[in-house]
Amino acid sequence: MVRNNGIESPSPRPRIHQTHPHDTPLFQSTVSQSNLRRFNYWILIFRLSAFCFSLSASVFILTINAAAAYSPDSPRWYRFGAFRFVFAANAIAAVYSFFQIGASVWEIYSGCTLFSEYSQVWFDFGHDQVFAYLLLSAGSAGTELARQLREVDTCRANNAFCIQSDVALALGFAGFLSVLISCLLSGFRVVCFIIKGSRFLH
Protein backbone atom coordinates (compact mmCIF):
# COMPACT_ATOMS: atom_id res chain seq x y z
CA MET A 1 0.00 0.00 0.00
CA VAL A 2 1.50 3.26 -1.09
CA ARG A 3 1.29 5.90 1.61
CA ASN A 4 2.34 9.50 1.44
CA ASN A 5 5.97 8.62 1.72
CA GLY A 6 5.68 6.56 -1.46
CA ILE A 7 7.58 9.00 -3.65
CA GLU A 8 9.50 11.79 -2.05
CA SER A 9 10.35 14.75 -4.22
CA PRO A 10 13.43 16.83 -3.45
CA SER A 11 11.99 19.88 -1.76
CA PRO A 12 13.44 22.98 -0.18
CA ARG A 13 10.61 22.98 2.33
CA PRO A 14 11.07 19.99 4.65
CA ARG A 15 8.08 20.97 6.82
CA ILE A 16 5.71 19.75 4.14
CA HIS A 17 6.65 16.09 4.27
CA GLN A 18 5.08 13.58 6.58
CA THR A 19 7.51 12.14 9.03
CA HIS A 20 5.45 9.02 9.66
CA PRO A 21 3.40 7.18 7.03
CA HIS A 22 0.37 6.91 9.32
CA ASP A 23 0.05 10.59 10.06
CA THR A 24 -3.10 12.27 8.80
CA PRO A 25 -2.40 13.64 5.31
CA LEU A 26 -1.89 17.38 5.28
CA PHE A 27 -4.67 18.28 2.86
CA GLN A 28 -7.27 16.47 4.91
CA SER A 29 -6.47 18.59 7.90
CA THR A 30 -7.05 21.74 5.84
CA VAL A 31 -10.57 21.04 4.70
CA SER A 32 -12.79 18.90 6.85
CA GLN A 33 -13.20 15.23 5.90
CA SER A 34 -16.68 15.53 4.41
CA ASN A 35 -15.77 18.59 2.36
CA LEU A 36 -12.70 16.80 1.09
CA ARG A 37 -14.74 13.78 0.05
CA ARG A 38 -17.29 15.92 -1.79
CA PHE A 39 -14.50 17.86 -3.47
CA ASN A 40 -12.82 14.62 -4.59
CA TYR A 41 -16.09 13.40 -6.08
CA TRP A 42 -16.36 16.61 -8.12
CA ILE A 43 -12.82 16.18 -9.41
CA LEU A 44 -13.59 12.56 -10.27
CA ILE A 45 -16.67 13.59 -12.26
CA PHE A 46 -14.73 16.08 -14.39
CA ARG A 47 -11.86 13.62 -14.87
CA LEU A 48 -14.40 11.06 -16.08
CA SER A 49 -16.00 13.50 -18.50
CA ALA A 50 -12.58 14.62 -19.77
CA PHE A 51 -11.68 10.99 -20.36
CA CYS A 52 -14.94 10.21 -22.18
CA PHE A 53 -14.83 13.28 -24.41
CA SER A 54 -11.15 12.99 -25.31
CA LEU A 55 -11.40 9.29 -26.00
CA SER A 56 -14.49 9.80 -28.18
CA ALA A 57 -12.80 12.61 -30.07
CA SER A 58 -9.73 10.53 -30.87
CA VAL A 59 -11.86 7.50 -31.83
CA PHE A 60 -14.02 9.71 -34.07
CA ILE A 61 -10.93 11.06 -35.82
CA LEU A 62 -9.47 7.58 -36.12
CA THR A 63 -12.59 6.11 -37.73
CA ILE A 64 -13.33 8.94 -40.17
CA ASN A 65 -12.30 6.88 -43.17
CA ALA A 66 -13.83 3.65 -41.94
CA ALA A 67 -17.21 5.20 -41.14
CA ALA A 68 -17.53 7.73 -43.97
CA ALA A 69 -18.73 6.34 -47.28
CA TYR A 70 -15.46 4.92 -48.42
CA SER A 71 -14.09 5.41 -51.90
CA PRO A 72 -10.47 5.00 -53.02
CA ASP A 73 -10.08 8.70 -53.78
CA SER A 74 -11.70 10.03 -50.60
CA PRO A 75 -9.36 12.10 -48.40
CA ARG A 76 -7.61 10.35 -45.53
CA TRP A 77 -7.55 12.08 -42.14
CA TYR A 78 -3.88 11.30 -41.55
CA ARG A 79 -2.92 13.30 -44.62
CA PHE A 80 -3.87 16.46 -42.70
CA GLY A 81 -1.39 17.64 -40.08
CA ALA A 82 -4.03 19.37 -37.97
CA PHE A 83 -6.17 16.22 -37.71
CA ARG A 84 -3.11 14.25 -36.65
CA PHE A 85 -2.55 16.93 -33.99
CA VAL A 86 -6.17 16.69 -32.81
CA PHE A 87 -5.92 12.91 -32.64
CA ALA A 88 -2.61 12.93 -30.76
CA ALA A 89 -3.66 15.65 -28.29
CA ASN A 90 -6.96 13.94 -27.47
CA ALA A 91 -5.33 10.51 -27.17
CA ILE A 92 -2.70 11.90 -24.77
CA ALA A 93 -5.38 13.72 -22.75
CA ALA A 94 -7.47 10.53 -22.60
CA VAL A 95 -4.53 8.47 -21.29
CA TYR A 96 -3.71 11.18 -18.74
CA SER A 97 -7.34 11.41 -17.61
CA PHE A 98 -7.49 7.62 -17.29
CA PHE A 99 -4.58 7.59 -14.85
CA GLN A 100 -5.99 10.59 -13.01
CA ILE A 101 -9.30 8.74 -12.59
CA GLY A 102 -7.32 5.90 -11.03
CA ALA A 103 -5.54 8.33 -8.71
CA SER A 104 -8.86 9.98 -7.77
CA VAL A 105 -10.56 6.68 -6.99
CA TRP A 106 -7.53 5.63 -4.94
CA GLU A 107 -7.68 8.87 -2.98
CA ILE A 108 -11.41 8.54 -2.30
CA TYR A 109 -11.14 4.95 -1.09
CA SER A 110 -7.83 4.95 0.76
CA GLY A 111 -7.97 8.53 2.01
CA CYS A 112 -4.43 9.36 0.96
CA THR A 113 -2.74 10.49 -2.22
CA LEU A 114 -0.68 8.35 -4.58
CA PHE A 115 2.45 10.50 -4.38
CA SER A 116 3.47 12.76 -1.53
CA GLU A 117 0.98 15.60 -1.02
CA TYR A 118 3.41 18.19 -2.30
CA SER A 119 4.15 16.30 -5.53
CA GLN A 120 0.53 15.34 -6.08
CA VAL A 121 -1.11 18.77 -5.95
CA TRP A 122 1.55 20.43 -8.12
CA PHE A 123 1.64 17.48 -10.53
CA ASP A 124 -2.13 17.64 -10.98
CA PHE A 125 -2.28 21.39 -11.43
CA GLY A 126 0.71 21.61 -13.78
CA HIS A 127 -0.43 18.79 -16.01
CA ASP A 128 -4.02 20.04 -16.12
CA GLN A 129 -2.75 23.43 -17.27
CA VAL A 130 -0.56 21.94 -19.97
CA PHE A 131 -3.24 19.58 -21.28
CA ALA A 132 -5.90 22.29 -21.29
CA TYR A 133 -3.66 24.46 -23.48
CA LEU A 134 -2.77 21.45 -25.63
CA LEU A 135 -6.42 20.53 -26.25
CA LEU A 136 -7.40 24.12 -27.02
CA SER A 137 -4.52 24.51 -29.44
CA ALA A 138 -5.40 21.26 -31.22
CA GLY A 139 -9.06 22.20 -31.36
CA SER A 140 -8.35 25.62 -32.86
CA ALA A 141 -5.97 24.25 -35.49
CA GLY A 142 -8.44 21.48 -36.39
CA THR A 143 -11.32 23.94 -36.63
CA GLU A 144 -9.35 26.15 -38.99
CA LEU A 145 -8.51 23.13 -41.17
CA ALA A 146 -12.18 22.06 -41.22
CA ARG A 147 -13.15 25.60 -42.30
CA GLN A 148 -10.57 25.49 -45.09
CA LEU A 149 -11.86 22.12 -46.27
CA ARG A 150 -15.31 23.63 -46.65
CA GLU A 151 -13.94 26.33 -48.93
CA VAL A 152 -12.29 23.91 -51.30
CA ASP A 153 -14.46 21.16 -52.72
CA THR A 154 -13.52 18.42 -50.28
CA CYS A 155 -16.76 18.65 -48.32
CA ARG A 156 -19.02 18.71 -51.35
CA ALA A 157 -17.34 15.57 -52.67
CA ASN A 158 -17.38 13.74 -49.36
CA ASN A 159 -19.70 15.35 -46.85
CA ALA A 160 -19.55 12.49 -44.32
CA PHE A 161 -15.85 13.20 -43.89
CA CYS A 162 -16.50 16.80 -42.87
CA ILE A 163 -19.43 16.00 -40.60
CA GLN A 164 -17.44 13.39 -38.71
CA SER A 165 -14.45 15.67 -38.31
CA ASP A 166 -16.77 18.42 -37.00
CA VAL A 167 -18.18 16.03 -34.42
CA ALA A 168 -14.66 15.02 -33.39
CA LEU A 169 -13.67 18.68 -32.99
CA ALA A 170 -16.77 19.42 -30.91
CA LEU A 171 -15.95 16.44 -28.66
CA GLY A 172 -12.39 17.74 -28.38
CA PHE A 173 -13.65 21.13 -27.20
CA ALA A 174 -15.92 19.44 -24.65
CA GLY A 175 -12.83 17.56 -23.42
CA PHE A 176 -10.99 20.87 -23.21
CA LEU A 177 -13.76 22.34 -21.03
CA SER A 178 -13.64 19.34 -18.70
CA VAL A 179 -9.86 19.58 -18.34
CA LEU A 180 -10.21 23.34 -17.77
CA ILE A 181 -12.63 22.81 -14.88
CA SER A 182 -10.39 20.05 -13.45
CA CYS A 183 -7.55 22.55 -13.70
CA LEU A 184 -9.46 25.16 -11.70
CA LEU A 185 -10.33 22.53 -9.07
CA SER A 186 -6.74 21.32 -8.78
CA GLY A 187 -5.62 24.96 -8.63
CA PHE A 188 -7.92 25.34 -5.63
CA ARG A 189 -6.29 22.26 -4.10
CA VAL A 190 -2.88 23.86 -4.58
CA VAL A 191 -4.13 26.96 -2.75
CA CYS A 192 -5.44 24.81 0.11
CA PHE A 193 -2.10 23.03 0.27
CA ILE A 194 -0.01 26.19 0.24
CA ILE A 195 -2.01 27.69 3.09
CA LYS A 196 -0.95 24.95 5.47
CA GLY A 197 2.21 23.63 3.84
CA SER A 198 4.46 26.55 3.06
CA ARG A 199 6.46 28.51 5.57
CA PHE A 200 6.81 31.49 3.21
CA LEU A 201 3.16 32.45 3.14
CA HIS A 202 2.37 31.93 6.81
Add this chain to the structure above:
Amino acid sequence: MVRNNGIESPSPRPRIHQTHPHDTPLFQSTVSQSNLRRFNYWILIFRLSAFCFSLSASVFILTINAAAAYSPDSPRWYRFGAFRFVFAANAIAAVYSFFQIGASVWEIYSGCTLFSEYSQVWFDFGHDQVFAYLLLSAGSAGTELARQLREVDTCRANNAFCIQSDVALALGFAGFLSVLISCLLSGFRVVCFIIKGSRFLH
Protein backbone atom coordinates in the same frame (compact mmCIF):
# COMPACT_ATOMS: atom_id res chain seq x y z
CA MET B 1 -7.27 59.85 -5.63
CA VAL B 2 -8.94 56.46 -5.80
CA ARG B 3 -8.35 54.42 -2.70
CA ASN B 4 -9.47 50.90 -1.98
CA ASN B 5 -13.01 51.97 -1.39
CA GLY B 6 -13.13 53.40 -4.92
CA ILE B 7 -15.25 50.63 -6.37
CA GLU B 8 -16.97 48.29 -3.98
CA SER B 9 -18.08 44.95 -5.38
CA PRO B 10 -21.06 43.18 -3.80
CA SER B 11 -19.36 40.49 -1.74
CA PRO B 12 -20.58 37.84 0.67
CA ARG B 13 -17.42 38.35 2.71
CA PRO B 14 -17.58 41.75 4.38
CA ARG B 15 -14.34 41.14 6.32
CA ILE B 16 -12.36 41.75 3.17
CA HIS B 17 -13.31 45.35 2.65
CA GLN B 18 -11.47 48.24 4.17
CA THR B 19 -13.54 50.24 6.57
CA HIS B 20 -11.38 53.32 6.24
CA PRO B 21 -9.67 54.51 3.05
CA HIS B 22 -6.39 55.13 4.84
CA ASP B 23 -6.03 51.65 6.28
CA THR B 24 -3.07 49.66 4.96
CA PRO B 25 -4.28 47.60 1.99
CA LEU B 26 -4.79 43.93 2.82
CA PHE B 27 -2.40 42.46 0.26
CA GLN B 28 0.46 44.61 1.45
CA SER B 29 0.16 43.21 4.93
CA THR B 30 0.51 39.66 3.55
CA VAL B 31 3.81 40.07 1.78
CA SER B 32 6.31 42.56 3.10
CA GLN B 33 6.53 45.95 1.38
CA SER B 34 9.80 45.31 -0.44
CA ASN B 35 8.67 41.89 -1.67
CA LEU B 36 5.45 43.44 -2.89
CA ARG B 37 7.30 46.13 -4.78
CA ARG B 38 9.63 43.61 -6.47
CA PHE B 39 6.67 41.42 -7.34
CA ASN B 40 4.81 44.39 -8.87
CA TYR B 41 7.85 45.22 -10.99
CA TRP B 42 7.91 41.66 -12.32
CA ILE B 43 4.22 41.86 -13.20
CA LEU B 44 4.82 45.22 -14.89
CA ILE B 45 7.64 43.74 -17.01
CA PHE B 46 5.47 40.91 -18.30
CA ARG B 47 2.53 43.25 -18.91
CA LEU B 48 4.85 45.47 -20.93
CA SER B 49 6.16 42.55 -22.99
CA ALA B 50 2.62 41.25 -23.55
CA PHE B 51 1.60 44.71 -24.76
CA CYS B 52 4.60 45.04 -27.11
CA PHE B 53 4.24 41.58 -28.62
CA SER B 54 0.46 41.74 -29.06
CA LEU B 55 0.58 45.21 -30.54
CA SER B 56 3.36 44.23 -32.94
CA ALA B 57 1.49 41.11 -33.98
CA SER B 58 -1.68 43.02 -34.80
CA VAL B 59 0.27 45.76 -36.63
CA PHE B 60 2.14 43.11 -38.63
CA ILE B 61 -1.13 41.47 -39.65
CA LEU B 62 -2.66 44.84 -40.47
CA THR B 63 0.20 45.90 -42.73
CA ILE B 64 0.66 42.63 -44.61
CA ASN B 65 -0.77 44.06 -47.80
CA ALA B 66 0.89 47.45 -47.46
CA ALA B 67 4.35 46.05 -46.80
CA ALA B 68 4.34 43.01 -49.07
CA ALA B 69 5.09 43.66 -52.73
CA TYR B 70 1.65 44.83 -53.72
CA SER B 71 -0.13 43.66 -56.81
CA PRO B 72 -3.85 43.91 -57.53
CA ASP B 73 -4.30 40.12 -57.46
CA SER B 74 -2.27 39.47 -54.30
CA PRO B 75 -4.27 37.91 -51.45
CA ARG B 76 -5.69 40.23 -48.77
CA TRP B 77 -5.29 39.23 -45.13
CA TYR B 78 -8.87 40.17 -44.24
CA ARG B 79 -10.19 37.60 -46.67
CA PHE B 80 -8.94 34.87 -44.29
CA GLY B 81 -11.04 34.28 -41.18
CA ALA B 82 -8.12 32.99 -39.14
CA PHE B 83 -6.02 36.09 -39.80
CA ARG B 84 -8.95 38.28 -38.77
CA PHE B 85 -9.13 36.21 -35.57
CA VAL B 86 -5.38 36.65 -34.94
CA PHE B 87 -5.67 40.39 -35.52
CA ALA B 88 -8.70 40.79 -33.25
CA ALA B 89 -7.31 38.62 -30.45
CA ASN B 90 -3.96 40.42 -30.44
CA ALA B 91 -5.57 43.85 -30.62
CA ILE B 92 -7.84 43.03 -27.67
CA ALA B 93 -4.91 41.63 -25.69
CA ALA B 94 -2.87 44.75 -26.47
CA VAL B 95 -5.64 47.06 -25.24
CA TYR B 96 -6.10 44.96 -22.11
CA SER B 97 -2.33 44.93 -21.44
CA PHE B 98 -2.19 48.68 -21.92
CA PHE B 99 -4.76 49.26 -19.19
CA GLN B 100 -3.08 46.69 -16.98
CA ILE B 101 0.23 48.54 -17.37
CA GLY B 102 -1.56 51.65 -16.19
CA ALA B 103 -3.00 49.80 -13.21
CA SER B 104 0.45 48.34 -12.38
CA VAL B 105 2.19 51.69 -12.53
CA TRP B 106 -0.54 53.21 -10.39
CA GLU B 107 -0.12 50.43 -7.83
CA ILE B 108 3.66 50.82 -7.72
CA TYR B 109 3.52 54.59 -7.25
CA SER B 110 0.47 55.04 -5.04
CA GLY B 111 0.82 51.78 -3.12
CA CYS B 112 -2.81 50.81 -3.50
CA THR B 113 -4.89 49.06 -6.12
CA LEU B 114 -7.26 50.70 -8.59
CA PHE B 115 -10.34 48.69 -7.55
CA SER B 116 -10.93 47.11 -4.18
CA GLU B 117 -8.37 44.39 -3.41
CA TYR B 118 -10.92 41.64 -3.81
CA SER B 119 -12.10 42.84 -7.23
CA GLN B 120 -8.59 43.58 -8.44
CA VAL B 121 -6.92 40.23 -7.81
CA TRP B 122 -9.81 38.19 -9.21
CA PHE B 123 -10.25 40.58 -12.17
CA ASP B 124 -6.56 40.25 -13.07
CA PHE B 125 -6.43 36.50 -12.73
CA GLY B 126 -9.70 35.83 -14.58
CA HIS B 127 -8.89 38.13 -17.47
CA ASP B 128 -5.33 36.83 -17.78
CA GLN B 129 -6.70 33.29 -18.02
CA VAL B 130 -9.24 34.24 -20.68
CA PHE B 131 -6.78 36.23 -22.78
CA ALA B 132 -4.11 33.53 -22.57
CA TYR B 133 -6.59 31.00 -23.97
CA LEU B 134 -7.77 33.51 -26.57
CA LEU B 135 -4.25 34.23 -27.83
CA LEU B 136 -3.33 30.55 -27.95
CA SER B 137 -6.49 29.71 -29.86
CA ALA B 138 -5.90 32.51 -32.36
CA GLY B 139 -2.26 31.52 -32.79
CA SER B 140 -3.11 27.89 -33.44
CA ALA B 141 -5.82 28.71 -35.97
CA GLY B 142 -3.54 31.21 -37.72
CA THR B 143 -0.68 28.70 -37.84
CA GLU B 144 -2.90 26.08 -39.42
CA LEU B 145 -4.05 28.60 -42.04
CA ALA B 146 -0.44 29.58 -42.77
CA ARG B 147 0.42 25.90 -43.23
CA GLN B 148 -2.49 25.47 -45.62
CA LEU B 149 -1.41 28.52 -47.62
CA ARG B 150 1.99 26.91 -48.13
CA GLU B 151 0.37 23.81 -49.59
CA VAL B 152 -1.59 25.72 -52.19
CA ASP B 153 0.36 28.07 -54.40
CA THR B 154 -0.30 31.31 -52.51
CA CYS B 155 3.17 31.42 -50.98
CA ARG B 156 5.01 30.70 -54.19
CA ALA B 157 3.14 33.52 -55.91
CA ASN B 158 3.58 36.01 -53.07
CA ASN B 159 6.21 34.91 -50.58
CA ALA B 160 6.36 38.22 -48.69
CA PHE B 161 2.73 37.67 -47.66
CA CYS B 162 3.57 34.35 -46.03
CA ILE B 163 6.74 35.55 -44.35
CA GLN B 164 5.00 38.51 -42.81
CA SER B 165 2.11 36.40 -41.56
CA ASP B 166 4.61 33.95 -40.04
CA VAL B 167 6.32 36.79 -38.19
CA ALA B 168 2.94 38.04 -36.95
CA LEU B 169 2.05 34.56 -35.68
CA ALA B 170 5.40 34.22 -33.90
CA LEU B 171 4.85 37.59 -32.22
CA GLY B 172 1.37 36.44 -31.23
CA PHE B 173 2.81 33.34 -29.56
CA ALA B 174 5.37 35.48 -27.72
CA GLY B 175 2.44 37.62 -26.51
CA PHE B 176 0.66 34.45 -25.39
CA LEU B 177 3.71 33.41 -23.33
CA SER B 178 3.86 36.84 -21.67
CA VAL B 179 0.16 36.73 -20.78
CA LEU B 180 0.63 33.15 -19.51
CA ILE B 181 3.39 34.23 -17.13
CA SER B 182 1.32 37.26 -16.02
CA CYS B 183 -1.49 34.81 -15.38
CA LEU B 184 0.71 32.64 -13.13
CA LEU B 185 1.87 35.75 -11.24
CA SER B 186 -1.67 37.06 -10.76
CA GLY B 187 -2.72 33.53 -9.72
CA PHE B 188 -0.06 33.75 -7.03
CA ARG B 189 -1.52 37.10 -5.96
CA VAL B 190 -4.94 35.48 -5.65
CA VAL B 191 -3.42 32.82 -3.40
CA CYS B 192 -1.79 35.50 -1.25
CA PHE B 193 -5.10 37.31 -1.01
CA ILE B 194 -7.13 34.23 -0.13
CA ILE B 195 -4.76 33.34 2.68
CA LYS B 196 -5.57 36.53 4.56
CA GLY B 197 -8.92 37.50 3.09
CA SER B 198 -11.21 34.52 3.26
CA ARG B 199 -12.85 33.19 6.35
CA PHE B 200 -13.50 29.77 4.76
CA LEU B 201 -9.88 28.74 4.39
CA HIS B 202 -8.61 30.01 7.73
